[in-house]
Amino acid sequence: MLHEPAVTSGKDPAFPFKRKLGARLFIAYALFYAGFVTINLTSPALMEKVVFMGLNLAVVYGFSLIIVALIMALLYSRACLKKEKSMKVGDTAGRIA
Amino acid sequence: MSVLSVVLFVSIVASVLALSFYFARKAKSASGYYAAGGRIHWSINGVAFAGDYLSAASFLGICGMIATAGYDGFLYSIGYLAGWIVALFIVAEPLKRLGKYTFTDALDANYNHRGIKLLAAISTLVVSLCYLIPQMVGAGVLVTPLLGLPHYIGVIMVGLIVITIVATAGMTSTTYVQFIKGALLIVFSTVVVIVVLIRGLSTAPDQGGRVSFRENQKIAATELNGVLSLEDGTYEFLRVADAKSMRFAGLRKDGRETWWQIVPGGQEGAVILQEAQSVVAKSDGTTIINGSPASKDNGLRQVGHLTVIDGKSGPEAVTGSVGPFKFLSLIGSPDTRVEQWKNVSFTDGQDKVTVYYPVQTPGNKILRPGLRFKIEGKPIDRIDFISLMLALFLGTAALPHILIRYYTVPSAAAARKSTIVAIAGIGFFYILTLFMGLGAMTNGVINLADDNMSAPLLARSFGTFLFAMISAIAFATVLGTVSGLIIAASGAVAHDLMDRYAGIIKSDKQKVFVGKIVAFVVGIIAIALGILFKGINVTFLVGLAFAVAASANLPSIVMMLFWKRTTARGITASIMVGVLSSIGLILFSPTLYTLYGKDPATAPIPLNNPGIVSIPLSFLTLVVVSLLTKKRVANKTA
Numbered sequence: 001m002l003h004e005p006a007v008t009s010g011k012d013p014a015f016p017f018k019r020k021l022g023a024r025l026f027i028a029y030a031l032f033y034a035g036f037v038t039i040n041l042t043s044p045a046l047m048e049k050v051v052f053m054g055l056n057l058a059v060v061y062g063f064s065l066i067i068v069a070l071i072m073a074l075l076y077s078r079a080c081l082k083k084e085k086s087m088k089v090g091d092t093a094g095r096i097a
Numbered sequence: 098m099s100v101l102s103v104v105l106f107v108s109i110v111a112s113v114l115a116l117s118f119y120f121a122r123k124a125k126s127a128s129g130y131y132a133a134g135g136r137i138h139w140s141i142n143g144v145a146f147a148g149d150y151l152s153a154a155s156f157l158g159i160c161g162m163i164a165t166a167g168y169d170g171f172l173y174s175i176g177y178l179a180g181w182i183v184a185l186f187i188v189a190e191p192l193k194r195l196g197k198y199t200f201t202d203a204l205d206a207n208y209n210h211r212g213i214k215l216l217a218a219i220s221t222l223v224v225s226l227c228y229l230i231p232q233m234v235g236a237g238v239l240v241t242p243l244l245g246l247p248h249y250i251g252v253i254m255v256g257l258i259v260i261t262i263v264a265t266a267g268m269t270s271t272t273y274v275q276f277i278k279g280a281l282l283i284v285f286s287t288v289v290v291i292v293v294l295i296r297g298l299s300t301a302p303d304q305g306g307r308v309s310f311r312e313n314q315k316i317a318a319t320e321l322n323g324v325l326s327l328e329d330g331t332y333e334f335l336r337v338a339d340a341k342s343m344r345f346a347g348l349r350k351d352g353r354e355t356w357w358q359i360v361p362g363g364q365e366g367a368v369i370l371q372e373a374q375s376v377v378a379k380s381d382g383t384t385i386i387n388g389s390p391a392s393k394d395n396g397l398r399q400v401g402h403l404t405v406i407d408g409k410s411g412p413e414a415v416t417g418s419v420g421p422f423k424f425l426s427l428i429g430s431p432d433t434r435v436e437q438w439k440n441v442s443f444t445d446g447q448d449k450v451t452v453y454y455p456v457q458t459p460g461n462k463i464l465r466p467g468l469r470f471k472i473e474g475k476p477i478d479r480i481d482f483i484s485l486m487l488a489l490f491l492g493t494a495a496l497p498h499i500l501i502r503y504y505t506v507p508s509a510a511a512a513r514k515s516t517i518v519a520i521a522g523i524g525f526f527y528i529l530t531l532f533m534g535l536g537a538m539t540n541g542v543i544n545l546a547d548d549n550m551s552a553p554l555l556a557r558s559f560g561t562f563l564f565a566m567i568s569a570i571a572f573a574t575v576l577g578t579v580s581g582l583i584i585a586a587s588g589a590v591a592h593d594l595m596d597r598y599a600g601i602i603k604s605d606k607q608k609v610f611v612g613k614i615v616a617f618v619v620g621i622i623a624i625a626l627g628i629l630f631k632g633i634n635v636t637f638l639v640g641l642a643f644a645v646a647a648s649a650n651l652p653s654i655v656m657m658l659f660w661k662r663t664t665a666r667g668i669t670a671s672i673m674v675g676v677l678s679s680i681g682l683i684l685f686s687p688t689l690y691t692l693y694g695k696d697p698a699t700a701p702i703p704l705n706n707p708g709i710v711s712i713p714l715s716f717l718t719l720v721v722v723s724l725l726t727k728k729r730v731a732n733k734t735a
Contacts, residue, residue, distance in 0.1 A: 012194065012509060022186035023659070029182045030490075036175070037486045040466050041479055047465040054426025058168055058465045059531075062175050066524040069182050073517045076186065080513060 014083045021079055025072055032068060036061050102565040106244060109569045110258060113274050113576060120266035120273070127608045130267035131198040131588050132504040137272055139511035143518020145272045146502055148279025150177075150493075150519065151526055152228075152578035153235025153549075156282065156571055158639065159527075160555075161548035163534020164401065165437070167463035169470050170534055173640065174527035176489025180643075181523065183494040183651075185516045191658050193503045193512040199585070200500040201593040204653055210665035211598055216672040218593035220649040221497040223676055225586040226622065227645050228498070229579060231638035233627020236575040238549045239568055245393075252627035255572075259579045260620035263587065264613040271584055272505055275577040281570045283522055286529045289552070289567065292559050293536035294424055297416040302402050302541045304558040310541070311398070313455060314372040316348075316357065321366060325359075338450070340443040345452055346370055347445070353388030358454045373454040374398060374438075374545065380447035397453065399554065400438050401543040404457060408432035421532065425464065428535055433460030435538060438545055453545050463538075477703045485640060488708030492643025495650035498578075498585035547632065579623065586619045587612040640706065641683055648711035649675035652719050660723075667723030675715035682707030 012018075039046055039061070047058035128134050137145070155177065162170030196203035201217035233252050240251025262270050301310040317328040325334045325346055335347040335354065344359040348370070354377075357370035374397050377385040384391040387398070406414040407430045416427065427433060440453045462468065470485070471478035493499060503512045537543055537551035542558050544550045553571060557564035591612040596602035602611065630638070652675065653668045683689060687697035688705045704710070 012190075015190070015194070018190060019658070022190075026182060026186040029179070029186075033179050033486075033490060037483060040472050041482065044465065044467060044472050048429075048431075048461045050426070053422045054429075055422055056429050056461070056464055059425055059429070062168075062171060062531075063528060065175050066178050066527060069178060070517075070520050070524050072182065073185055073520050077513060077517050080510075084510065 013087045014080065017083050018080050021076060025076055029069065029072060033065060036065060099561050099565065101561055102568065103244060105565045105569040106572065109573050110576075112277075113573065114258065114261060116273050116277075117262045117265040117270035120269040125606070125609065127198070127592070127605045127612075129269060130609045130612055131584070131592060132501070133268040133272050135504060135507055137505040139506050139515040140518055141276050142272070142502060142506045142511070142515035144279045144522060145275040145505075146279075146499070146515060146519035147283065147522035147526070148275030148277070148574075148577045149502060149581045150499060150523055150578075151279060151282055151574065152639065153232050153238075153571065153575045155526070155530070156286075156552060156574055157235050157238065157549040158231065159530045160534045160537060160552035161550070162469070163531060164537035164543050164551040165548045166469035167435075167458075167535075167538070168465050169468050171531050172466060172470070172486070173489065174530050176486055177493065178520070178524050178527050179490050180493025181516065181520045183491060184499070185513065185520065187658070188494045188500070188654060189503060189512045189516050190509040192500055192654070193506070193509045196500075196504055198501070198504055198592050199588040200497050200650070200654075201589065201597075203500075204657060204668065205597075207657070208665040208668070210669070212669035213665055213672075214593050214598040216669045216676075217650075217653075218589040218598065220672050220676055221589035221593070222586055223680070224495075224497055224642060224646045224649065225582045225589070225619075226626070227642035228496070228639065229582050229619075229623040230626045230630050231642070232575050232579045232582070233623050234630050234632075234638070235549060236572065236579075237627060237631060238547060239553065239572050239575070248631050249628045252624055255575050255579060256620045256624035256627070259576055259583060259623075260617050262576065262580045263583045263616040263620075267587075267609075267612065268501075268505055268584055271577070271580040272502075274573070274580055278570065278573040278577040279522065282574055283526050283529075285563075285566055285570055286526060286533065286552075289536070289556055289559070289563065290421075290529050290532040292563070293532060293540075293555070294421060295418045296540075296559075297419045298403060298406055298424070298427055298539055299415045300403050300406060300410050302539065304540065304542075307558065307560075308541075310402075316370040317362060318346075318368050318370055319366045320359075320368050325368070325370075327370070336445075338443055338445055340441045340452070343441060343454075345373065345443075345454075354385075355388045356450065356452045358452070371455065373452045374400075375453070376451045376546075377445070378449040378451075397545045399542050399544055400436070400453075400455070401538045402436055402541045403428070403433060403539050404436050405432065405434040406430075407460075424532065424535070427460075428539065429460050429464035431459055431461040433463075434458070435460060435463050437538075438543070440545070463535075480709060481704050481706055484644075484704060484706035484709035487712060488640065488644035488647050488706055491647035491651050491708070491712060495646040495654065496643075497589070497646075497650070498581040501585050501588060502581075583616050583619050583623070587615040590615040644683070644706055644708040644711065645676065645679045647708055648679040648715050652712065652715040656716070656719050656723075660720075662723055662727055663719065664723040664726045666726040667719045667721075670722040671715045671719035674718040675711060678714050679707045679711040682711060 049057050051057050052060050159173050192203045195206035204217050205213040236255035237248035237251040240246045303310045318325045333349040338345050346357045356373050356375040358373050360369050362368045389395045434457045436455050437458050438453050442451045470482045533552050537555040542554040553568045556567035591608050602608045652671050656663045682702050685702040686705050687700040690697045690700040
């Protein structure tokens, strides 16, 4: 209790790799998201344009932001798992000390 | 109110309470109470994340906003989901590694600084309270049609049930309540979307034959010197009122006074009167709706339908079952017309009149941004739009009640996996919101007085069972999210403030006891706020909570992880500036001025969404203060 640190973090040798990969993927997704906001602001009429199976750009881009988020999450998880295995990080890394 | 509604509602509430009492014995320790012992499986935690996150705002508010403002409501779905990318790539694993019960633990892990403990706890409380308001408002909204009870009763019921859930078994019961509710919400929302697609589209929606479609009436008239002569002699002309460059005529028939919109009739002097709906607040305190006193049986008619579908109208426009893409392409066609309703208020003698009138909107304007957010308007409106999208993107990863869920799983890898499950479930649900919102827009189920009920009313158009089920799940949705928020607030006070900051907690048992007392107090505050904010769109309120979270917490989390020169004083200053600037900007915004009963144009801050100012300001403060205090530390060392 009192003012001592609440937790001592466990060692995770794969952490630097995961942090770097996460930051890169975040930037990639943020650019994709920023593109959506930019089109809405600069060429809103473009959002009405039908681009796929009768759907307009607004719907396709909106759905893509959701689906791409899941795909990137799965790719990130796979890369992290691979790295953790190669560095023999147990499933308990990061457990509360 | 139907027996089935009551049975389903009572069953869900009873199940939730039974679960809480069952898990009560596992919540005796602080770890058990605040973090479910850190033993929740990642898959269960992932669905619980969805249950925690898919709040009343997501379900009721977004569907309601899509039903009334089309694609602009879906922007919230996109922004909320995108925020999980920040949570997964930046926050999830480090926070799990560094924290124990609260996000303050993680923030303070490398500093052990009293200021961080104090301010991060205050920030948690502020964000949790901001987020609690819309959830409680949503609870009141649900109970009225489901059980026939007043709004405030719904708010009080949620408050009391949630206090019981949290006070008995803390995070363990909260997790399983959120898991069950998250799964039910996704499954039954899918069912609603499937039946909407099977029903298809029509210009005279009759809810599968349950109700007869009512076309708005029109009366031809001629106008001379402000006096109308009506073709239909059963109506008596009373007077004309002007409001915001529109004109409305008061007519009387069978002793009932109603309001009609005056539109040009083509020839000189000819006009058409279009039937509107009206709410008149009389000077004696009574309310008249559509010419008759307001009562349980006399409210505003539900509205919203297509008048033209891809160039066709009448029987030939009926589509029958459609696929999801066809559904969207038909509604979004430039040759489709959607009847939407707007409102305007004016005074008529001593009375305050609000008239709701129909407007025809082309389909291509419905399925693109612009109906609510004026992206083609003034620069300030466009900045407001950027501000909202920024806050939605950065807010998720800074919500304390979401972050504490990382401490309920055993490892950092489990935290990552559960976030991915959450993204899958939440993303799928948000795609469904577009179909549910548009379903409400085209099936004549929009309640003009409160668009938050659009999704449950859409479900009711398919029969009592689906309505009762969806409403009961929506109620459970509120329970799950509010439980999470109260746990977060409870941890902030008992763990961060009373234990780690003030050092007045002497045992594990005492920390649990204090947490339960705090849960009770926060629950009571939430009840009061839920009653006070009745009638505001819940998604809008959540958008503001996101802005406060993104301003107060995210800069500290990100900089602590990625900038080695971050200091404890930099973090405390950043949190303080983030909280104060975002709340300050909100309090003086046009929307809040409307709430105060003032003219929104006189608001000193022209932005409704503060994120574009408060988030960079918080980042900047952290950098400047860190650089300044680093130097001071270096000087002292020298």
